[in-house]
Amino acid sequence: MTLAQLKVFVLVSRLGSVRAAAAALGVSEPAVSQALAALRQHLDDPLITRAGSGSGSGMELTPAGRRVVTIASQMVNLAVEAEAAVRQSNGAAELLRVVTTSTLAQSIVPSLLQAFTARAGGIEVSLGVATTTEMAALLEERLADVALGPRLPGLDAEAVMRYRMTLVAHPDLRVNGGGLAGLRWFVDPTGPDPLSDVGALLARHRVPASHVSVFANEKAAWSAAAAGGGVAPAIDHMVSAEVDRGVLARLHSSDVPVDLLLHVNSLGAPRRSRAADKLRRFTRTPDAMQAMYRPDAGVPVSKFRPPVYVTLWS
Amino acid sequence: MTLAQLKVFVLVSRLGSVRAAAAALGVSEPAVSQALAALRQHLDDPLITRAGSGSGSGMELTPAGRRVVTIASQMVNLAVEAEAAVRQSNGAAELLRVVTTSTLAQSIVPSLLQAFTARAGGIEVSLGVATTTEMAALLEERLADVALGPRLPGLDAEAVMRYRMTLVAHPDLRVNGGGLAGLRWFVDPTGPDPLSDVGALLARHRVPASHVSVFANEKAAWSAAAAGGGVAPAIDHMVSAEVDRGVLARLHSSDVPVDLLLHVNSLGAPRRSRAADKLRRFTRTPDAMQAMYRPDAGVPVSKFRPPVYVTLWS
DNA sequence: TCGCCACCTAACCGAAGCCTTATCGCGACA
DNA sequence: TGTCGCGATAAGGCTTCGGTTAGGTGGCGA
Numbered sequence: 001m002t003l004a005q006l007k008v009f010v011l012v013s014r015l016g017s018v019r020a021a022a023a024a025l026g027v028s029e030p031a032v033s034q035a036l037a038a039l040r041q042h043l044d045d046p047l048i049t050r051a052g053s054g055s056g057s058g059m060e061l062t063p064a065g066r067r068v069v070t071i072a073s074q075m076v077n078l079a080v081e082a083e084a085a086v087r088q089s090n091g092a093a094e095l096l097r098v099v100t101t102s103t104l105a106q107s108i109v110p111s112l113l114q115a116f117t118a119r120a121g122g123i124e125v126s127l128g129v130a131t132t133t134e135m136a137a138l139l140e141e142r143l144a145d146v147a148l149g150p151r152l153p154g155l156d157a158e159a160v161m162r163y164r165m166t167l168v169a170h171p172d173l174r175v176n177g178g179g180l181a182g183l184r185w186f187v188d189p190t191g192p193d194p195l196s197d198v199g200a201l202l203a204r205h206r207v208p209a210s211h212v213s214v215f216a217n218e219k220a221a222w223s224a225a226a227a228g229g230g231v232a233p234a235i236d237h238m239v240s241a242e243v244d245r246g247v248l249a250r251l252h253s254s255d256v257p258v259d260l261l262l263h264v265n266s267l268g269a270p271r272r273s274r275a276a277d278k279l280r281r282f283t284r285t286p287d288a289m290q291a292m293y294r295p296d297a298g299v300p301v302s303k304f305r306p307p308v309y310v311t312l313w314s
Numbered sequence: 315m316t317l318a319q320l321k322v323f324v325l326v327s328r329l330g331s332v333r334a335a336a337a338a339l340g341v342s343e344p345a346v347s348q349a350l351a352a353l354r355q356h357l358d359d360p361l362i363t364r365a366g367s368g369s370g371s372g373m374e375l376t377p378a379g380r381r382v383v384t385i386a387s388q389m390v391n392l393a394v395e396a397e398a399a400v401r402q403s404n405g406a407a408e409l410l411r412v413v414t415t416s417t418l419a420q421s422i423v424p425s426l427l428q429a430f431t432a433r434a435g436g437i438e439v440s441l442g443v444a445t446t447t448e449m450a451a452l453l454e455e456r457l458a459d460v461a462l463g464p465r466l467p468g469l470d471a472e473a474v475m476r477y478r479m480t481l482v483a484h485p486d487l488r489v490n491g492g493g494l495a496g497l498r499w500f501v502d503p504t505g506p507d508p509l510s511d512v513g514a515l516l517a518r519h520r521v522p523a524s525h526v527s528v529f530a531n532e533k534a535a536w537s538a539a540a541a542g543g544g545v546a547p548a549i550d551h552m553v554s555a556e557v558d559r560g561v562l563a564r565l566h567s568s569d570v571p572v573d574l575l576l577h578v579n580s581l582g583a584p585r586r587s588r589a590a591d592k593l594r595r596f597t598r599t600p601d602a603m604q605a606m607y608r609p610d611a612g613v614p615v616s617k618f619r620p621p622v623y624v625t626l627w628s
Numbered sequence: 629t630c631g632c633c634a635c636c637t638a639a640c641c642g643a644a645g646c647c648t649t650a651t652c653g654c655g656a657c658a
Numbered sequence: 659t660g661t662c663g664c665g666a667t668a669a670g671g672c673t674t675c676g677g678t679t680a681g682g683t684g685g686c687g688a
Contacts, residue, residue, distance in 0.1 A: 001393065002316060002645070018665060031647055033666060038645080043400045050655095050665070059665095064403035071396040075389050079315065082385040086357045089378035316675070332635060345677055347636060352675080364635070364685095373635095630688090637682070645674070652667070658660095 001042050003079055006072040007141065008035040013048055013069045014137040016058045024134045024143075043068065073141065080142040084273065093124040096275040099138055100148040102129050102190040103198055106218045107238045108163065108262065108292045109148055115291035116282050123275050132195035139267060145276040147265040150197070156272070157263045160283045161292050164236035165197055166257040170228040171249035180253060181205050184230030185212045186221040197260055198233050204255055222248060237293055262292075315356050317393055320386040321455065322349040327362055327383050328451040330372040338448045338457075357382065387455065394456040398587060407438040410589040413452055414462040416443050416504040417512055420532045421552045422477065422576065422606045423462055429605035430596050437589050446509035453581060459590040461579040464511070470586070471577045474597045475606050478550035479511055480571040484542040485563040494567055495519050498544030499526045500535040511574055512547050518569055536562060551607055576606075 011021040012032065022029040040047055047065035051058045061069060088094065100109045105127060113125050130138055135147040139155060151157040167180070176182060185207050190196035191214050194203055202212060215221040218234060225232035226247050236257060242248040250257070264280050266272045282288050325335040326346065336343040354361055361379035365372045375383065401408065414423045419441060427439050444452060449461040453469060465471040481494070490496060499521050504510035505528050508517055516526060529535040532548060539546035540561050548562075550571060556562040564571070578594050580586045596602055 001396075004646075019663090027646090028648065029665080030649085030667080034646075037666075043397065044406075045400050045404060062403075064400040067399040067403060068396050071392050071399065075392045075396075078385050078389045078392070082315075082382050082389075083357065085381040085385065086359050086378040089376075089381060090359060092358075318676075333633095341676085342678065343635080344637085344679085349676075351636075632687085633685090635683085638680085639678100641676105641678085643675085643677100645672105647672080648670085650668080653665090655663095657662085 001039060003076065005035045005039040005042075007076050007143075008032050009039055009047060010069055010073045010076060010141055011137060011143075012036060012059070013061055013065070014140060015133065018059075020134065024130065024138065077142050088274075093122050094273070094275040096123050096125045096146065096273070096279060097128065097144045098125060098146045098148060098279075099128045099130045099135050099144040101132065101150075101193075101196050102188050103196065103218060103235070104148060104262065105129050106188065107235045108161075111291045111294055112148075112283070112288060115287055116279055119282060119287060120278050123278065131190075131193040135265070139265065142267075145266060145273050146279055148262060149265070150195075151261070151263045152265040155265045156268045157265045158280060158283075159261045160264050161262045161289065162259055163262055163292075164257045164259050165201065165233055166236045166239070167201075167231045167251040167253075168222060168234050168239055168243070168248040169225050169231040169251055171246060173228065173231070173249075173251075175251070179205075180231065180251070181207050181211070183211065186224040186230050186232040187212060187214055188218045188221055189214055201233055201255070201258070315353060317390065319349045319353040319356075321390050321457075322346050323353050323361060324383055324387045324390055324455055325451060325457075326350060326373070327375055327379070328454060329447060332373075334448065338444060338452060391456050402588075407436050408587070408589040410437050410439045410460065410587070410593060411442065411458045412439060412460045412462060412593075413442045413444045413449050413458040415446065415464075415507075415510050416502050417510065417532060417547075417549070418463060418576065419443050420502065421549045422475075425605045425608055426462075426597070426602060429601055430593055433596060433601065434592050437592065443503075445504070445507040449579070453579065456581075459580060459587050460593055462576060463579070464509075465575070465577045466579040469579045470582045471579045472594060472597075473575045474578050475576045475603065476573055477576060477606075478571045478573050479515065479547055480550045480553070481545045481565040481567075482536060482548050482553055482557070482562040483539050483545040483565055485560060487542065487545070487563075487565075489565070493519075494545065494565070495521050495525070497525065500538040500544050500546040501526060501528055502532045502535055503528055515547055515569070515572070 008021060008025070011024060012018055015021050015024065018032050018036070019029050022032040025032065036047070043064070045064040046062050047068060048059050048061050051060040084095070098109070098113060109127065113127060117123060117125050128144065130144075130147075132150060132152075135144070135149060136152050136155065138144040139147055139152070147155075148160075151159075169183075185191075185202065187198050187202070190198045191202060191212055193199045213224070213230070215224065218232075218238075221232040222234060222239065222242065224230060226242070231251060233256075236250075239248055243250060264283050266276045266280065269277075322335060322339070325338060326332055329335050329338065332346050332350070333343050336346040339346065350361070357378070359378040360376055361382060362373050362375050365374040398409070412423070412427060423441065427441060431437060431439050442458065444458075444461075446464060446466075449458070449463060450466050450469065452458040453461055453466070461469075462474075465473075483497075499505075499516065501512050501516070504512045505516060505526055507513045527538070527544070529538065532546075532552075535546040536548060536553065536556065538544060540556070545565060547570075550564075553562055557564060578597050580590045580594065583591075
């Protein structure tokens with residue numbers, strides 16, 4: 001019984017799927033399946049089984065599994081706590097692990113974190129990308145300290161800023177009879193995640209999967225849209241320069257632009273790290289606002305080469 | 315950072331010595347030292363250092379070490395709890411791990427445990443031997459559920475029975491001018507442990523180490539005494555047969571025979587296992603009393619061949 | 629100053645952990 | 659009835675763990 005195995009088990013039970021856990025950990029699916037098998041053998045109990053014994057119906061804990069998952073979760077948390085305790089005792093830099101969606105990781109979040117590290121000394125920030133479902137599980141398991149994105153139910157969430165998502169395209173593009181759903185859509189890797197901003201947009205417009213092209217990052221999607229032949233979702237104030245230069249134009253419909261809220265999510269006050277607390281406080285300052293609205297402050301796109309959607313901390 | 319490493323660290327810090335921890339775990343001393351080194355490297359902190367940087371002065375936790383022990387201890391406890399939870403959920407036999415002193419392990423305790431397992435169904439008992447100092451640490455770390463022996467401070471102790479420790483020798487042996495300290499003493503492996511019954515007896519009589527011979531078990535010590543040339547401590551009612559047969563005779567002095575109390579020690583009620591609770595209750599019954607006073611009920615001596623003083627549960 | 633005691637380090641070795649790719653099993657669903 | 663999705667299993671390789679024995683180091687006491 002190793003800590004890694006316990007971490008895997010907890011993550012599988014929280015995400016309800018081996019595949020999802022593998023993705024969240026950034027490893028292959030057999031790796032997860034095998035860790036689970038080892039734990040099952042060691043404890044001599046299936047712990048978690050396929051529910052409908054078919055696909056799609058999720059998984060289900062055995063009685064023993066239910067008891068173990070709570071204990072295992074505590075152990076994983078304590079392991080993180082131990083490392084943090086040492087780091088803090090020795091005055092080393094605190095570690096703040098932030099997760100966000102792929103879309104936000106390319107636009108708003110990097111400049112926010114850059115401003116934060118400059119302001120609050122002695123904190124080392126690392127940024128990871130995850131789907132919305134994963135974000136909650138990652139926070140619960142203390143694999144991340146803060147999640148920036150939509151409001152996560154069951155966690156301590158706080159609205160930070162309002163941002164507008166628009167659709168952009170080549171200025172000459174005309175929408176024909178089929179409506180927006182008839183066009184080609186160029187999206188970043190959050191597109192396939194139905195809970196993400198972009199995924200929700202695709203769902204609302206009932207865009208068939210065959211019309212969607214996934215790009216490594218948002219900028220690549222705009223470029224494709226600027227070249228003509230399709231539309232791309234974008235965060236409004238990040239494309240203002242391109243719109244001003246006439247390279248792109250905003251499209252309008254009943255659904256776009258749409259105003260969204262960026263939240264800071266973390267565990268409740270007693271359970272979250274000091275660094276997480278500091279970031280929460282920082283997001284309320286004018287400095288933070290200014291950083292988030294600065295359009296050109298993105299990190300170099302190269303940092304987000306595929307596979308973007310998988311990041312992990314050991 | 316593995317659970318085994320954490321267990322080692324906690325045990326070292328509780329016993330205050332690498333050697334003692336190695337003995338308690340039944341492994342060589344470098345094994346412990348190395349596990350500690352791995353943890354130190356991983357956490358980048360010495361965690362625990364020699365106090366006076368000399369021999370005998372014990373060890374001392376660093377600030378980070380102090381914080382880590384408490385966390386590590388919880389983790390180790392939770393690991394045990396997880397396994398117990400599964401076992402219980404599945405109706406498998408509960409596991410009761412008992413530690414006792416070497417002296418008692420050869421005499422009173424086996425017949426007690428034998429009676430207990432016969433009475434309380436579905437409990438699997440395993441017996442280990444440890445020094446008095448180790449017993450407390452083993453209970454704290456949940457490496458054992460119950461300790462049978464002297465009262466352990468800081469734990470939930472309950473007196474179970476009174477037993478008498480006598481000195482036996484060949485019937486013809488006469489004590490000369492030097493008193494008892496001038497004789498050869500034949501003792502079992504608890505002799506070198508100054509906190510044990512036998513060790514305390516040696517200390518009170520100021521027996522020099524050169525006069526002490528350590529035998530693999532108590533019966534071997536009696537045999538040597540019966541052959542003449544020395545004395546051996548023994549639990550009174552276990553040698554009554556030999557005394558009746560004239561093979562051995564009891565010696566008397568201001569200090570011997572001495573009456574001692576056997577205690578059941580375990581963690582406090584909320585923290586101890588159900589099986590531990592059952593054993594505690596059983597010790598209050600007449601059946602338990604009868605079993606403990608039955609002189610011939612020892613387990614075969616072969617089970618206690620050296621190394622006796624080492625015990626091991628993984 | 630010699631030797632002992634307690635801890636650390638080195639070197640080696642087998643077992644287990646943990647990752648990969650490839651393949652199988654099995655419901656669900658068109 | 660194929661085939662798709664998803665989990666389990668097989669096989670293979672690298673790394674780490676955890677154990678051993680042997681030898682090094684540095685106070686402390688006689």
